[in-house]
Amino acid sequence: MRATRTVHATVGATLTGVLLLTAGGTAAADQVRKDLWPLEAFEAQALWQKATGKGVTVAVLDSGFRTTHQDLTGQFLPGADFTNTSQGDGSKDLAPGQDLRDHGTAMAGIIAGHGHGPGGSEGVKGLAPGAKILPIPQYKNGAAATRYAVDHGADVINMSYGETFVADTCESIHYAIEKGVVVVAAVGNDGWSQRSYPVGCPGAIGVGSVDQYGKASDDNNFNSDLDLLAPGVKIPVAMGGSDTAYRTEDGSSAATAYVSGAVALLKEKFPHLTPGQIANRLVKTAGLAGPQKAKHLKLPDVHYGYGFIQPGPALTRDIPAGSAQGPLPMPQGKAPQTAVVPGADKGPDPDPPMGGKEKLMLFGGGGVGLLAIGAIVTGAVTSARRRKSGGSGAWS
Numbered sequence: 001m002r003a004t005r006t007v008h009a010t011v012g013a014t015l016t017g018v019l020l021l022t023a024g025g026t027a028a029a030d031q032v033r034k035d036l037w038p039l040e041a042f043e044a045q046a047l048w049q050k051a052t053g054k055g056v057t058v059a060v061l062d063s064g065f066r067t068t069h070q071d072l073t074g075q076f077l078p079g080a081d082f083t084n085t086s087q088g089d090g091s092k093d094l095a096p097g098q099d100l101r102d103h104g105t106a107m108a109g110i111i112a113g114h115g116h117g118p119g120g121s122e123g124v125k126g127l128a129p130g131a132k133i134l135p136i137p138q139y140k141n142g143a144a145a146t147r148y149a150v151d152h153g154a155d156v157i158n159m160s161y162g163e164t165f166v167a168d169t170c171e172s173i174h175y176a177i178e179k180g181v182v183v184v185a186a187v188g189n190d191g192w193s194q195r196s197y198p199v200g201c202p203g204a205i206g207v208g209s210v211d212q213y214g215k216a217s218d219d220n221n222f223n224s225d226l227d228l229l230a231p232g233v234k235i236p237v238a239m240g241g242s243d244t245a246y247r248t249e250d251g252s253s254a255a256t257a258y259v260s261g262a263v264a265l266l267k268e269k270f271p272h273l274t275p276g277q278i279a280n281r282l283v284k285t286a287g288l289a290g291p292q293k294a295k296h297l298k299l300p301d302v303h304y305g306y307g308f309i310q311p312g313p314a315l316t317r318d319i320p321a322g323s324a325q326g327p328l329p330m331p332q333g334k335a336p337q338t339a340v341v342p343g344a345d346k347g348p349d350p351d352p353p354m355g356g357k358e359k360l361m362l363f364g365g366g367g368v369g370l371l372a373i374g375a376i377v378t379g380a381v382t383s384a385r386r387r388k389s390g391g392s393g394a395w396s
Contacts, residue, residue, distance in 0.1 A: 030117075030121075030122045032122070032123055032124060032236040032246050033115065033121065033122050033123060033124075033125070033236075035234070035236045035248075036124065036125065036235075036236055037212060037231075037234075038127075038231040038235070038258065039125065039127070041212065041231070042127065042310075042311050042312065043312055044125075044127065046312065047127075047265065047311055047312055047315065048129070050265075050269065050315050050316065051128075051130075051265040051266075051268040051269045051315060052128060052129055052130030052131070052265070052268070053112065053127075053128025053129065053130040053131030053261070053264035053265055053267070053268055054130035054131070054268055055130075055268055056128065056130075056131045056132070056155045056156065056264040056267045056268050057077065057131070057132050057133075057134050057153050057154050057155050057156070058111050058112065058128070058131050058132070058133055058134065058154070058155065058156040058157075058158055058260055058261075058263075058264055059133075059134040059136055059149035059152075059154035059156065059157045059158065060104060060107050060108055060111065060133055060134070060135060060136065060158045060160075060257075060260075061136045061138050061142055061145045061146065061149065061157065061158065061159055061161065062103055062104030062107055062108075062135075062136070062137065062138070062158075062160065062161065063100055063101070063102070063103045063104050063137060063139075064099075064100035064101040064102075064103075064104050064105075064137045064240065065079075065101050065104040065105055065108060065133075065135040065137070065240070066101040066105045066238075066239075066240040066241075066242075066243070067135070068243050069105055069109070069238045069239075069240070069243050069244075069245075070116040070123060070243050070244055071109055071113040071114060071115055071116055071123040071124045071125070071238050072105065072108055072109055072112070072113055072114070072133075072238060074114075075108065075112050075113070075114065075131075075132060075133050076108070076132070076133050076134075076135050077132050077133065077134045077135070077153075079134055079135040079136050079137070079152075080136060080145075080148055080152075081136075081137045081138075082136060082137065082138035082139070082141040082144055082145040082148065083137050083138060083139040083141070087139060087140040087141065088139065089139050099239070099240040099241045100137075100240065101239075101240025101241075102239050102240040102241065103160070103240075103253070104135065104137065104240070105237075105238050105239060105240040106237035106238060106239065106240075106247075106249060106253075106254070106257075107158060107160050107253060107254075107256075107257040108126075108133045108135070108238075109124040109126055109237055109238035110124070110126055110127065110235065110237060110254055110257035110258060110261065111126045111127065111128055111131060111133065111158065111257050111258075111260050111261045111264065112126040112128055112129055112130075112131045112132065112133050112261070112264075113125050113126040113129065113238060114126070114129045115129075123238070123246070124236060124237060124238045124246070126261055127258055127261030127262060127264075127265070127311065128260075128261040128262075128264035128265050128268075130264075130268070131261070131264040134149060134152060134153065134154055136148060136149055140163050140164070142159065142161070142163055142169065142172075142198055143166060143167075143168035143169050143171070143172040143339065144168070144172075144339075146159075146172040146173060146175070146176055146183075146198075147168075147172050147175060147176075147339065149176070149181070150175060150176045150179050150181050154176075154181055155180075155181060155182070155264070155267050156181065156182045156183075156184065156260050156263045156264055156267065157176060157181055157182070157183045157184065157260075158184055158256060158257055158260040159183065159184065159185040159186065159198050159199070159204070159256065160185075160186045160252070160253035160254075160256045160257060161186065161198075161253075162186065162188050162196045162197060162198070162199065163197065163198070164197070165197045165200075167339070168336075168339035169197050169198055169201060170197075170198075170200075170201035170202065170203075170331070171335060171336050171339055172339060173198060173201045173202075173203045173204055173331070174201075174202070174203060174331035174335035174336075175335040175336065175337070175339075176203070177203040177275050177330065177331060177335070178331075178334070178335040180274065180275065181275065182205070182263045182267070182275045182278050182279070183198075183203055183204045183205065183275070184204070184205045184207060184256050184259045184260045184263060185198050185199035185201075185204040185205065185206055185207065185256065186199060186206075186207055186208075186251075186252040186253050186255070186256040187199050187206050187207060187208045187220055187221045187222075187225060187226050187252050188220075188221040188252060189209075189217070189219040189220065189221070189250075189251045189252055190219070190221055191218055191219050191220070191221065191222075192221055192222075193221070193222055193223045193302070194221070194223070195223060195225060196221060196225075199225045200225050201331075202329040202330055202331045202332075203275070203328075203329070203330050203331050204225075205227050205228060205259060205263075205279055205282070205328065206225040206226050206227045206228070206305070207226075207227065207228055207229070207230055207252055207255045207256040207259045208220035208221070208222075208226050208228075208229050208230075208232070208252050208255060208303075208305065209229065209230070209231075209232025209233060209250065209251055209252045209254065209255040210229035210230065210231065210232060210233070210255070210308045211232075211233040211234075212231075212233065212234070213289060214287075214288065214289025214290075214291070214292065214308060215289070215291070215292075216229055216303045216304055217232060217233065217250070217251070217252075219250070219251065219252075220252060220303065221252075222302045222303045223302055224300070224302065226300070226302060226303070226304075226305045227279070227283070227300065227305045227306060227328055228259060228282060228283070228286055228305050228306055228307070228308070228309055229255065229286075229304060229305060229307065229308040229309070230254075230255035230256070230258040230259045230262075230308060230309050231254065231255060231258050232250060232251055232252055232253075232254045232255035232258075233250055234248060234250070235248060235249045235250070235254040236248055237249050237254070258309070259282070259309055261311075262282065262309050262311040262314065263278055263282075265311055265314075265315060266278050266281055266282075266311075266314060266315065269315055273321060274324040274325075274326070275326070275330075276322075276323065276324055276325045276326025276327075276328065276330055277321045277322060277323075277324065277326055278326075279326045279327065279328050280319070280321070280322045280326040280327055281314045281317075281319055282306075282309055282314055283306045283326075283327050283328070284314075284317070284319050284327075285309075285310045285313035285314045285317060285319070286305070286306040286307035286308060286309060286310065287307045287308050287310050288304065288307045288308070289308075292304060292307075
């Protein structure tokens with residue numbers, strides 16, 4: 001496993017690019033908000049006049065969650081724990097100072113954090129603060145966790161992780177798509193071209209990280225599974241160690257959470273669109289920065305996909321719904337309604353514990369603080385992914 005590189009430069013917020021987090025230690029909550037440049041880049045205040053994600057449930061399959069963090073109180077629905085399997089819970093992979101709840105808390109905050117203080121003006125605010133989080137801790141049990149999320153009301157599933165391909169990996173995503181659930185997955189941060197999972201499954205929207213200048217991260221895994229880019233550099237996040245803990249993060253995990261937040265906004269405004277049609281709005285409004293436009297890339301590009309997301313245009317432009325399948329590869333035929341999942345021998349705990357140490361779960365999101373999370377394991381199965389070209393635009 002290769003540790004994701006961490007950028008220590010301080011970069012101001014701009015309107016041209018993506019999110020980058022440093023591993024520079026704790027920060028005051030008001031400074032965290034000042035450093036959340038993606039909200040400025042997306043013109044979030046204007047976005048929230050159109051949609052906040054209200055009524056949308058985003059399932060986050062992750063390591064664990066601090067449900068009492070000051071920026072996330074009231075945002076969690078009852079979930080289930082899928083770490084109780086013969087695979088263990090990931091504790092053996094932990095380093096000193098890591099907390100089980102760090103990564104999941106960080107992703108939940110990017111998606112649906114509401115901040116705190118006067119008017120919620122401090123701390124982490126997510127792209128879809130009106131959405132609710134369905135927390136599903138899991139370790140090497142993503143397929144079973146995915147089916148649980150679908151069966152318990154998820155509209156969107158955030159997969160900021162990677163794991164070894166098993167029999168039900170892609171079938172469970174097929175099941176989600178068939179039920180109208182949008183699946184968003186991280187491409188990983190190893191800088192390699194090998195296919196990995198779950199992002200390699202048809203139906204998953206593959207997400208990589210881009211910086212505030214619109215440059216794709218060198219750490220992104222690059223192949224035809226990369227569909228879109230989102231802020232993933234110098235991102236302030238809520239942490240699981242305490243109710244007031246913050247750090248910074250780089251990587252495709254954070255980027256994936258931003259795409260899940262954007263999907264939540266779209267699901268509120270366009271509740272009848274299929275997963276493919278939601279993806280179509282993101283693809284048709286994706287953008288490239290000037291240097292990439294000058295290269296006349298053939299889209300989708302293995303490093304840039306269709307470009308970086310622009311939630312404003314995705315919400316407001318007059319875009320025909322198009323086919324139910326949308327522009328990205330989708331699973332074909334009927335999804336299996338049940339599956340036998342290796343490792344799920346003990347089943348889910350309906351009242352999952354939220355404490356303990358951080359699990360190193362091969363998350364796609366890079367480093368949360370000092371976490372070296374990143375290598376997505378190469379899958380045992382490969383499948384060709386067909387692409388169509390999409391649009392580009394400017395940050396909004």
